[in-house]
Each structure stands twice: as C-alpha cells, then as structure tokens.
Amino acid sequence: xxxxxxxxxxxxxxxxxxxxxxxxxxxxxxxxxxxxxxxxxxxxxxxxxxxxxxxxxxxxxxxxxxxxxxxxxxxxxxxxxxxxxxxxxxxxxxxxxxxxxxxxxxxxxxxxxxxxxxxxxxxxxxxxxxxxxxxxxxxxxxxxxxxxxxxxxxxxxxxxxxxx
Amino acid sequence: xxxxxxxxxxxxxxxxxxxxxxxxxxxxxxxxxxxxxxxxxxxxxxxxxxxxxxxxxxxxxxxxxxxxxxxxxxxxxxxxxxxxxxxxxxxxxxxxxxxxxxxxxxxxxxxxxxxxxxxxxxxxxxxxxxxxxxxxxxxxxxxxxxxxxxxxxxxxxxxxxxxxxxxxxxxxxxxxxxxxxxxxxxxxxxxxxxxxxxxxxxxxxxxxxxxxxxxxxxxxxxxxxxxxxxxxx
Numbered sequence: 001x002x003x004x005x006x007x008x009x010x011x012x013x014x015x016x017x018x019x020x021x022x023x024x025x026x027x028x029x030x031x032x033x034x035x036x037x038x039x040x041x042x043x044x045x046x047x048x049x050x051x052x053x054x055x056x057x058x059x060x061x062x063x064x065x066x067x068x069x070x071x072x073x074x075x076x077x078x079x080x081x082x083x084x085x086x087x088x089x090x091x092x093x094x095x096x097x098x099x100x101x102x103x104x105x106x107x108x109x110x111x112x113x114x115x116x117x118x119x120x121x122x123x124x125x126x127x128x129x130x131x132x133x134x135x136x137x138x139x140x141x142x143x144x145x146x147x148x149x150x151x152x153x154x155x156x157x158x159x160x161x162x163x164x
Numbered sequence: 165x166x167x168x169x170x171x172x173x174x175x176x177x178x179x180x181x182x183x184x185x186x187x188x189x190x191x192x193x194x195x196x197x198x199x200x201x202x203x204x205x206x207x208x209x210x211x212x213x214x215x216x217x218x219x220x221x222x223x224x225x226x227x228x229x230x231x232x233x234x235x236x237x238x239x240x241x242x243x244x245x246x247x248x249x250x251x252x253x254x255x256x257x258x259x260x261x262x263x264x265x266x267x268x269x270x271x272x273x274x275x276x277x278x279x280x281x282x283x284x285x286x287x288x289x290x291x292x293x294x295x296x297x298x299x300x301x302x303x304x305x306x307x308x309x310x311x312x313x314x315x316x317x318x319x320x321x322x323x324x325x326x327x328x329x330x331x332x333x334x335x336x337x338x339x340x341x342x343x344x345x346x347x348x349x350x351x352x353x354x355x356x357x358x359x360x361x362x363x364x365x366x367x368x369x370x371x372x373x374x375x376x377x378x379x380x381x382x383x384x385x386x387x388x389x390x391x392x393x394x395x396x397x
Binding site for chain 1: 226227228229230231232240241242243244245246248263264265266267268269271278280337370371372373374376379
C-alpha cells in the first residue's frame with residue numbers, strides 16, 4: 001500500500017516537473033495584443049486670455065504614443081510644451097512629461113489617458129514629479145489636468161490625434 | 165548484538181530508495197521553477213554589462229513614444245509613435261509584421277513637414293537585462309507612405325516608405341533617440357536602407373521612448389522630467 005502511494009506521488013512529481021520546465025510560448029504572443037492605439041503629434045494656438053500659474057499662454061505642441069488593452073490598462077507617453085509669457089514679460093516654456101497607465105475611449109472619438117507626470121514650469125525652479133495626469137485628446141485638441149489643475153484646452157491647428 | 169529479520173531490512177532499503185528518488189524529483193522541479201539568473205547566482209550587470217542583442221523581425225515588443233526632436237538645428241518637430249505585433253504573431257520565422265502609427269510634425273513653415281503613416285513592419289531588440297521600469301531597447305519602425313490616407317513628404321519625389329529608428333536608454337527619456345528617414349523602397353521588412361535619405365533627428369529634446377517586451381499592466385512610476393532647452397524670444 002505504502003509502495004503504491006509513493007509510486008503515485010512519484011509519477012505526479014515527474015508530471016509537475018515537466019510542466020514547470022516547458023516554456024509557455026503561447027502566452028508570449030497573446031500578451032502583446034492591445035485593443036487600440038493612440039498616436040498624435042501636433043501644435044495649436046491658445047485663445048486670448050488662456051493662462052496657467054500666472055503665465056499667459058500663447059501656443060503649444062504635443063506628442064502622444066499610447067497602447068490601450070482591453071482591460072483599460074495602458075502603456076505610453078505624453079509630452080506637451082506650452083509657451084507663454086510671465087507677469088514680468090519673460091518668455092516661458094512649460095513642459096509636461098507623462099507616463100500613461102490607463103485609458104478609456106470616449107463616444108465622441110476622443111480618448112482619456114490617465115497616468116503620472118512631471119511638470120517643469122520653465123522658470124528655473126526644479127520640475128515637480130509624481131503629479132496625477134489626465135489627458136483628453138481628440139481631433140479638436142488636447143486638454144491636460146496636472147495635479148488636479150486643469151489647463152486651458154490647446155486647440156489643435158496642426159497635426160493629428162488618431163485613436164484606432 | 166541483535167539482528168533484524170532479513171525481510172525488514174529489505175523493506176527499509178526500498179523505502180529509503182523511494183524517498184531518495186522523490187527528493188531528486190523535487191530538486192529538479194525547484195530548479196526548473198527558478199529563473200536562470202537566480203539559479204546561477206547572477207547579478208544585474210547594469211547597462212554596460214548587457215548581453216549583446218540584435219534587431220530582429222521576430223522580437224516581440226511594444227514601442228511607444230512622444231516628444232520633440234530637432235531634425236536640424238533650426239527646427240523643432242513633435243513626434244508620436246506606436247508599434248506592436250499583430251494578433252497571431254508567432255515567432256520564429258515571421259516577416260516582422262507590425263501595427264502602429266508614426267506621426268511627425270515639423271513646427272516650421274516648410275514643405276514636407278508632415279508624416280502620418282501606419283506602421284507595417286518592425287524590427288526590435290530588448291536589452292538583456294532591462295533596467296528600471298523596463299528600460300532598454302532599440303527598434304526600427306517601417307511606415308507605409310502608399311497606404312490610404314498616409315501623408316509623407318513629396319520631395320524628393322518617389323518616397324514610398326518611412327524608416328524610424330528609436331532607442332530607449334533611460335526611464336527619464338534622457339539619451340533616448342528618434343531618427344527618421346524617407347525611402348524610395350516600398351515598405352517591407354527587408355527595406356533597402358540605401359534608398360533612404362539621410363537620417364533626421366537624434367537624441368530627443370523632450371519626451372521619451374519606451375520599448376518593452378510586453379505591456380506593463382499600468383505601472384505607476386513617474387519619469388523624471390527631461391528639461392527642454394530654454395529658448396528665448
């Protein structure tokens with residue numbers, strides 16, 4: 001009886017060892033397939049009166065590359081630079097650099113990207129990292145919310161935002 | 165000195181043999197479960213110590229990027245890009261098929277400043293090992309200028325494809341690279357680079373490139389900002 005039990009356990013252990021040793025090639029290909037991709041590069045001009053942190057905004061550029069999975073998780077990058085003028089009349093470049101970690105596609109064709117970001121006000125102070133980032137990007141423009149503060153929408157006058 | 169009966173000795177020997185065999189099987193199973201580097205006691209060699217790898221049509225990778233670059237010293241351009249393998253992609257022996265898009269927009273009033281093409285082929289290399297937040301890798305994305313709706317420069321005439329080369333050298337985007345070339349060869353995995361223009365771009369100005377073997381599942385690490393050069397009016 002003991003011999004039979006030991007033999008059965010021995011056989012099961014061999015099967016377990018073989019199963020663990022075999023590579024799982026099948027999952028490798030399936031894991032990279034996301035549901036949609038968002039790509040964008042372009043520029044725009046802010047309407048008169050747009051401002052952020054006392055900087056009067058003039059225009060901006062952006063670059064986006066993100067891949068969204070069926071679960072809503074995402075991988076990607078957003079970079080945006082807004083130009084403006086400080087209260088004392090100096091030119092200032094505000095740069096937002098973000099990592100996209102989740103996203104949703106919206107019925108109007110735009111996409112909402114979420115992640116974390118770093119904000120460089122371009123005034124010589126060190127960039128601030130770890131800020132929450134929400135991006136709404138679509139054919140008409142790009143709106144960023146950085147650290148809970150929503151920046152004026154940059155209307156897209158050049159380039160593309162493509163969600164496919 | 166007492167003696168054990170003979171059949172009892174045999175029974176004991178058999179039992180010990182069975183237990184020994186069992187121990188051997190458990191050892192093999194444990195070794196198979198451990199990664200190669202743990203089992204061999206390797207340590208992270210850092211970027212300098214990475215094993216030599218090559219761009220391959222078979223490498224599974226996802227490539228994302230967004231930022232700015234200077235195609236020449238007087239022009240700033242924004243780029244956005246994506247590259248991934250299609251469903252059912254099963255290496256080895258693939259032709260490098262890929263999905264994605266390349267957007268490239270020079271911010272200057274000049275001819276041929278727009279590129280908007282679907283990615284149709286890709287070669288990639290994942291650094292071994294990757295560091296930080298899955299950092300390290302290179303990729304070539306090939307975009308099709310002949311696809312419906314594609315936008316490519318019309319000069320020089322005969323441009324049929326776009327070749328973008330990117331490098332992911334850090335989590336922060338520092339030292340990441342973006343280069344773009346325009347080719348008269350149609351888009352294919354074996355694109356003849358002799359038909360391509362000189363590369364524009366290089367080290368990116370802002371933003372970053374990410375090259376990963378698989379989706380990260382939404383890591384929440386934030387990059388350290390790469391400051392753009394301060395431009396004066």
